[in-house]
Amino acid sequence: MENNKREKLRQCIGCRRVRPKQEMLRVIRTPEGAVEIDRTGRKNGRGAYLCADEPACLKAALKHRSLERALKTGIPADLADKLEKELDHGC
Secondary structure, X not given: OOOOOOOOEEEOOOOOOEEEHHHEEEEEXXXXXXXXXXXXXXXXXXXXXXXXXXXXXXXXXXXXXXXXXXXXXXXXXXXXXXXXXXXXXXX
């Protein structure tokens, strides 16, 4: 029998494109209030998705404050720098 599973799609909060979940990077606000990158996509917390191969998406999300709105928390400048470095080197 054929497996008719649907591909999971997510929308980038930076560029607003809809892409498969595997091509996206999840940023979460943990229950403790920390903001971090969830590379597994399974951690508990409120999540937002960014294009993993587009550092410009993070910059756009920070500029328009869509990351703050999606996570319902403020993003300090030092944390934004840390996220940019992780996106540039880690993905």
